Amino acid sequence: MRRRTFIKSAGAAGVSALLAGCTGGSGTEQTTTDSGGSTQTETTSSTGTTVGGEDQTLVVGTYGSFVDAPSTSPGPWLKDQFESEFDATLEWQTPDAGVNHYIERALRGVESGADLYVGLDAQMLVRVDEKLDDALFAPAEGLSRLGDVNEQLEFDPDGRAVPYDTGYISLVYDETQSEGGKFTAPETFDGLLDPEYEGALLAQNPTSSATGLAFLLHTIDAKGEDGYLDYWAELKENDVRVLGNWSDSYTAYSNGEAPMVVSYSTDQVYANESGADMAKHQIRFLNDQGFANPEGMAPFADAASPDLASEFMDFMLRPEVQAEIAVRNVAFPATTTAELPEEFAKYAHEPPEAVTFSYDRLQGNLSGWTDEWAREFASK
Known part of the structure; x- marks a missing residue:
C-alpha cells in the first residue's frame, strides 16, 4: 500500500504553462519582470518593421517547448519555412509566464510587444477575458483557409483564436x-x-x-x-x-x-x-x-503588423504545414485537409469520443x- 500523498497548494492560480527561455532576433532588448517576480530579457522590434522599407518583422509569442523542446519543436522549422517564402523575419518570444506575461503587460498599460500568440486554449482565453477589461486579442480576419478548420475544435465564439492543433x-x-x-x-x-x-x-x-x-x-x-x-x-x-x-x-x-x-x-x-x-x-x-484540448493562435489587438500576422496564420493552416506541426508537436492537426505520415498515425491514438468544454461553458x-x-x- 502506498502512503497517501496529496498536493498542497496556496490556492488556485491562473492556469499557464511555466515555460523557460526567450528567443528573438535583432531589435530592442527589454528586461521585464513577470507576475512571479522572475526577470527575463526579450528582444523585440520597436515598431514591428525594419527601417527603410526592408523586410517586415513578425513577433510571435508562444510557450517554450513550441520552440526549444528537448526532442523536436515546430518553432525553428516554421521560422525557416516562413522566412523562405515571405519577405519577413519571424521572431519568437517565449516568456516564462506564457500568456500571463502579456496579461500583466496589459494590466500595467504596456503594449504587448508582439503581433500574434500561438498556444492559446479555451481555458486560457477565459482567464484573459476575466483579467482584462480591454481586448488583448483581435478577431482573426482575412484567412483564406479558415474553412479547413475542424468545426468541432473551434472554441472562441468571438473568432479571435483559430485552432492549429489538438491533443x-x-x-x-x-x-x-x-x-x-x-x-x-x-x-x-x-x-x-x-x-x-x-x-x-x-x-x-x-x-x-x-x-x-x-x-x-x-x-x-x-x-x-x-x-x-x-x-x-x-x-x-x-x-x-x-x-x-x-x-x-x-x-x-x-x-x-x-x-x-x-x-x-x-x-x-x-x-x-x-x-x-x-x-x-x-x-x-x-x-x-x-x-x-485544441490549441489556437490569435492576433494581438495592438499588433504592429496585423496583415503579416494574418499571412502567418494562413500559412499555419496549410495542409503540409499542419502535418508538420502535428508531427513535431506530437499532436493532431486542427484542419480536415492534413494527412499524417503512416508511422505517426499508427501510434497517435484518437478516442472513440472526444469531450471538450466550449468557451461559453467555461466562462463564469x-x-x-x-x-x-x-x-x-x-x-x-
Missing part, C-alpha cells in the same frame, strides 16, 4: 507493473476508485497544469458540477497522487512510482521513436472518451471550479 488527454499505463500477470488500467472513471487501483494514479494540479485542468474538466463532464468534488474525495481516499505539473508526474511515472499517469494519447509516438518498451506506454480512454464557471477544488483538496 487528447488520456491515461498512460505500464503493463509491466504487476506482481501477477499484466497490469491493466480501468475502463471507466468509476473503475479508478476500485481498491485494486489504490495509489496507482499520478495526476497533476489543475490550478497549475494544463493536463491537470483538462482531467479535472473531464471529471466534471463525467460526474457533473454537483458530483465532481465528491468524486475527487473518493480519488483522494484511493491514494491518488497529485503533483505540480505534467513533467513532475511523468517523471515519477517513468521512475516506476505508479503504474498510471494522466498524460496524452500520443505517448506511444515518443515511445516508438525512442525504441522504448511499448508495454510501458499503453493508452486508456476512460469511458471511451478523450478530453480534447472555470475559476469557481478550480477554486472549489483547491479549497477542498490542495490546501489539506
